[in-house]
């Protein structure tokens with residue numbers, strides 16, 4: 001079972017949307033577990049302050065290394081330790097698969113202008129970004145990361161096959177999907193999908209995935225071509 005520990009100043013934000021749908025059901029079924037640690041509990045002053053002004057000046061506040069350090073020391077035992085950060089390695093389906101194979105994950109959620117650099121160095125923390133934009137906090141980012149990981153855990157998705165054809169699994173985006181009614185607003189579902197020819201449908205979908213990727217994500221298409229030629 002994947003055990004997740006989240007260090008945050010907003011523990012009440014968890015499990016958040018992870019408590020719904022497939023990830024919520026998996027949580028109930030103990031396919032994964034989440035513990036939150038309130039970083040504020042490790043502040044020693046009467047105001048419970050976790051942040052201070054940046055050395056060298058500039059806007060905003062920085063999370064203090066002493067408070068966060070104590071929270072880590074008291075709660076981290078083993079496994080990968082991740083700080084959600086716009087400077088991190090971009091979250092990818094590959095990384096999600098990697099993390100889904102772990103037993104323990106510790107995730108630090110930043111607030112304000114982020115955390116003191118020395119904490120990142122001291123605990124060998126990996127930085128992971130969910131994209132090139134800035135959020136107000138790591139809590140939202142951590143839930144997105146965890147959502148992508150949890151749905152890959154064994155038995156979380158009903159049908160294991162639904163994973164294989166998904167976007168990014170083979171450096172390709174997913175082919176277009178249709179359901180009933182067969183005709184809607186004068187538009188029909190492509191005949192091939194109604195033909196019952198399993199092999200022809202498979203070939204059509206593969207070609208559609210290739211065409212879609214080439215058109216919508218030329219950067220990804222290049223990686224697909226390279227992976228085929230290597």
Ligand code: SAH
Pocket residue numbers: 083084085086087108109110111112113114115128129130131132133134135136137138139141
């Ligand atoms: N001053 C920082 C941004 C701080 S945003 C900078 O310019 O890099 C506050 C917190 O939100 C961060 O500490 C981080 O934990 C989280 N966060 C913001 N954007 C994120 C992103 N794209 N990916 C992951 N975490 C993010």
